[in-house]
Amino acid sequence: MSAEKPPIPSVWARRRQRRDQPALSQDRIVSEAVRLLDEEGMDALSMRGLGARLGAGATSLYRHVANKDELIELVVDEVYGEVRVPDADGGPDAWRAAVAECAHSLRSMILRHPWVASVLGQVGLIELGPNLTRQSERMLALFQAAGFAPDEADQAISALIAYVVGMTVNEAAYLSMLARSGRTEQEMAEELRAAAQQAAPGHPLLEAWRNDDPRQIRERKFVYGLDRLLDGLQTRLGPAGT
Amino acid sequence: MSAEKPPIPSVWARRRQRRDQPALSQDRIVSEAVRLLDEEGMDALSMRGLGARLGAGATSLYRHVANKDELIELVVDEVYGEVRVPDADGGPDAWRAAVAECAHSLRSMILRHPWVASVLGQVGLIELGPNLTRQSERMLALFQAAGFAPDEADQAISALIAYVVGMTVNEAAYLSMLARSGRTEQEMAEELRAAAQQAAPGHPLLEAWRNDDPRQIRERKFVYGLDRLLDGLQTRLGPAGT
DNA sequence: CTCTTGATGCGAACACTGTACGCATAGGGA
């Protein structure tokens, strides 16, 4: 009788063994959420769906995550950890290259995870988790090593991040809209130009990306603005170059 | 019997007269949506709620607006019409002041309607309506009058808008988070600094806005980055000043 | 070995959301 156990004893012990799922945890939830977002975008993120992907019920996630909002914050901080910020030991000469690399890395991250674009407007960039603060610290060191006073370094960082985020978020939104509509880039460009012509006829806006590779054009645009901003910052480092 | 009309003949003819509501229209819907968003924020925008504010049923709005998404696009374009872009007739000298005024105007608009921050990441800045294309046209004229070649003017505009939007969206998100949490600015700054200390101890990030007026500090930060970007752009106009 | 205790998963339920459908009505032209 002691060998006779309750009637439905091991319903999900069986399931857990069957699929070999190592139980839930905040880390597992967050990384699976990142995968889901990368594959299907922000609209596809629902607690039920995410739970299903983890072989768990919808409400089980709430044992490890307070809100959907908190989950999103965690997820954003997670991908923010992918941004590479070079060390500050290169000396003042390497400053510009290091900052540019950092900017490109941030841009790549946003383009790799386009859904962050739809969150950055709601979350702000300050309240986020350890990864973001750590990266900010490293950037601060970068600018201070270049010769910026701490106060000005903070302003410079904010300006740089604002530019990169603003530019790339716009780009990511354009790309995701393009992907959703199923059109090719050429068609979309043609359509936009036609719409602009209709709205304000006679003005030759958007004459760029006619025949070239649109991807290169976007990159060139990004680099142009970045270079201008860095030019403007560099003048603050004193007139004496290297 | 022919005089005997159906039992509930004039239910909403009465209602319409009672409240004197001039029937639904896309314009009325859009401007009421703007008002609702300004008062209660993005989360409070639901078709049912908006319909109620207009004295109409929820689904009546769909006769004038295809989607909630389309409604949002219309609303964003509406407030974009508030941005002031100066005329381009000031000559090359007035260029910098005109562009700066335009940037400040864009920033004011976003801070006046903080909810646009949560949309800019999803909508992109290109596909939008007549107001946005018109403003873009005017900015293009501004830069061309300053001496930029058409191709470069396009890149410069993108950079400027990216900076302003990125900076201000972050600011607006911070402010709305602050408003939601009910804390005062000093408390929030203290809390953030404490959190940063805990995450990465020993690093003196966020030393700014200690005793000064936070609002002035944010404005100063915005102006700093804007000046740097304009500095960088101005060098492209040829070494000969004025 | 038994009992308890805390952590964890989960089904049901609730208050919402956006939106498709079909019906009722009003106003205007033939």
Next chain:
DNA sequence: TCCCTATGCGTACAGTGTTCGCATCAAGAG
């Protein structure tokens, strides 16, 4: 007078985030 189109709206459906209480397991105490 009749019809037709435009417009409003009630109902309904699928799906959402989240709460609550119960079931179950792992581990430690006696």
